[in-house]
Amino acid sequence: MNATSSDHGVLGKLDLPLGLGVLRLSTEGRPSEADAIAVLHFALDQGIRLLDTADSYALDDRDLHYGERLVRHALDTWHGPRAEVRVITKAGLARPKGRWVPNGRREHLRKTVEGSLAALGVERIFMLLLHANDPKTPLEESLGALAELQKEGKIEHLGLCNTSIAELRQAERHFPVRAIQNELSVIDRSSGVAGLVALARQLGVPFLAHRPLGGHAKTGNLLKNRAVKPIAARHGVTPHEAALAALLDLGAPVIPLFGATRRASVESSLRALKVPFDARDRAELATKISFAPTPDALAATAPPLTPAGLPGLAPGAGPGDDPEVVVMMGIQGAGKSSEVARYLERGYARLNRDVLGGELEELIPRLAELLAARQRRVVLDNTYATRASRYSLIRTAHAHGVPVRCRYLATPIDEAYANVVLRILERYGRLLGPEELKELAKDDPNLPPPAAMARFAASFEAPHVDEGFSVVEEVPFVRRVAPQFTGKGLLLDVDGTLRKTKSGEIFPRSAEDVELLPGRRELLQRFVDEGYQLFLVSNQSGVASGTLSKEAAEAGFARTIDLLGLPVAEVAYCPHPAFPVGCFCRKPLPGLGVALMQRHRLAREHLIMVGDMDSDRDFARALGARYFDAEEFFAVKRPAG
Known part of the structure; x- marks a missing residue:
């Protein structure tokens, strides 16, 4: 394709639909600051107007904000039209001893934003993305913190990175999502197949494709990639340039974010803009790979609205004969199994990952199969700690015209610990050591390790009817003690x-x-x-x-x-x-x-x-x-x- 001006939401019209990521200019193996600035200047001189960085683009936690300072120095010393350049930064990852560790705590995000403002030398960040979801912090807390910072005028636009449709819809409760950044390449097409690119197109926001060549460690795989080798040979370009051209051919809202530590790498990426990608290339590519979303994924991009005419559910009603999907929610050891037993006695089908095996999301197609087969009463009793984990479940039930009841067992973690201990004593007659717990848990799904219970408590987001539940019923915990305990x-x-x-x-x-x-x-x-x-x-x-x-x-x-x-x-x-x-x-x-x-x-x-x-x-x-x-x-x- 040829370089043409395209509208990319708040980024406006970009003559070159490419962005330069400064990750490799900032982390291990990085060039000198002078050489890095020379690369940035060359890219800017060639028309690149989008730079992607992060507070964590650094060697470790003693070097934070290096990538942002690098961008600032490059722009301060560049003689081109500075006002045309858009800088995107990110927050939500820490770098202890050089590791990449999610940290979405409110105080961490606030401290990061203050540091980014200083490093970039601006009064307001143009765009900030939540770098990753922190499993130890409720996403609601992270999103709320960013919304507060935006209201204070410290951030103009907000978006999400390394995310999902469910998390994006959750973020929309707190702020307008103005950009999505996920991995996308001919090697990893999951964001396209899962509907993230389609959702970005619907929302009119840019989809920033990081690792557009599969990531630094995998770029060599393109040399033998069956999908791009014939295209590269036909147009006389490298497989890397053909792979980037395939992404560029997707058009708006996709903006590949390429990385470069040398001028030659920038030149190579820019050559991809001139590859005359045509119908033959698209047809040949389609025989081997596809970026298109699956029908289910495309359906999942629709706004999360409760369908009109959905049957109502009576609050507090026990297991009945009317259609409903019941989500039994609570920490491990909360007592969900006892509650579920009441529903099974009335003929409800049960879906539970611990019983059926696999991952939590694999229960969704099973739920769809049951509802399609006219099994209209189903109970699910995994932990469902987050709104995102409940998103697809609720939408699947609604797609089949079935309302969803949430029964939240509000068991405090200390009481849940005690319940698991009582379960261990009842089944094994004594307390168990770490290795015994690990071994027995392979066959006994009701033996969660303490760490798993602590993770639930740390990430838990309370259920609310605005998720699409018809009813949310909180079940308080009551400890029943035998009279002989005196x-x-x-x-x-x-x-x-x-x-x-x-x-x-x-x-x-x-x-x-x-x-x-x-x-x-x-x-x-x-x-x-x-x-x-x-x-x-x-x-x-x-x-x-x-x-x-x-x-x-x-x-x-x-x-x-x-x-x-x-x-x-x-x-x-x-x-x-x-x-x-x-x-x-x-x-x-x-x-x-x-x-x-x-x-x-x-x-x-x-x-x-x-x-x-x-x-x-x-x-x-x-x-x-x-x-x-x-x-x-x-x-x-x-x-x-």
Whole structure:
């Protein structure tokens, strides 16, 4: 195709529908600053008017905003029409020790934008894209933070990078999406097939195609690519130029963002603009690859409107006979399985990834098949933490004229942890170590690791009817306790709470190194007299690391009890690694406490925890126990009850 002026939304008319990305000019293996600026100047002189950068285009977190400063220096020293150049930057990735780590927290985005304003030397950023969705931060938080910054006048236009249709529709609740940036090339056509390019065309916004040659590590693959080799040979260009020409032939809104560290690379990319891509090339390309969206993907680009005439659902109605898709939502261990059982008894079909296998999105075509086959009552009970994860599900139900009910089990994470621990105790009779949990989880889908539960809690976005739910019902959590649970329990951390070492070490490696802290026996005796049972609860990760044998740890506990001279009902300790936490028995996770409560029939209202660390305090909160700091607890005279 020949270079022609094309309208690309807020970017306006670009004589050259190409942009230069400065990633490779800014990261590992980058040229000198002078050489990089020379490349930028050459590209600008040839008519490039779009530069793509990011705060994270740098070597590591000590070098942040390098790419933005590079762009600023290049423009400040260029003698061309500066006002014609559009600079796009991004936020949402951190670079600890050179790694690429998503960070979409509100405070991080705000700090990044302030740094980008300074690095670019502007009062307002022309366009900023959320670089990536952070799985540890609700997308709602990230989008809301960017919307706030835009309202404050620090950003003119906002868009998304490395995104999906569901995330884009979610972003539209917060701000107008003015650009989409995703990978697109003859090697990776997924953004076209999934409907992202079609959606950009519908919205009238540019689709910024990064890695238009497959990425630096894969560009060599184009030399043997069956789709572009014949085209390259016919027009006397390189396979790389033919591959870029194929993208350019898609026309607006696609703008390839090529990378270059040398003038020759810029020249090569510009030659792609002159490839006379014709009907024969398109036909030949179509026999091997396609950028076109699938019919389902094209349908998914439509605005997420609740269909008119959709049957209504009565709030609070239990399983019934009318058509409905029920989304049972909540953290792992929330109690969804018990709720689902009520629906199965009434003939609802169940879709659950843990039972059927595969990925969460693979349930969507199964749902469509059930609804098309006149199975009009379906219940789904995976976690569905985010609006994006629920998007396709709701739209699929609506496409078949079926309303969607959300039942959100509002179980706090501490209660969910306790539920999983109770499940483990019931099935296996004891707490399990990280490796045991990992192995048993292969056949037992109801054994989520603590990290998975923490990820859910971190990323969770509360359901709302504006997603397309006909009804959202919040089910509060209620802990049902058997009447025989009446015992009184005093849980005691050990190191720093009851004892110290004679050697000055953090923990004793032998019984002879144990020294009881003053005033412990006298106060604890009063609790024993009031009917409290004493329990020692301790983290002993030294066992896992090999700095402490199991025998030495237990000998140290025995010596502590001897020095205390009081009856101790049980010693419970976690011998597993401190990091990463893969078990439920390491404080502050509640496993040790839940197990003690079950074995000794302890009542929450009569449960006290004494410790000296934040993990002890959080452990008490997870159990619903009263907490006392050891120093304060043993420093005053208090009634036992």
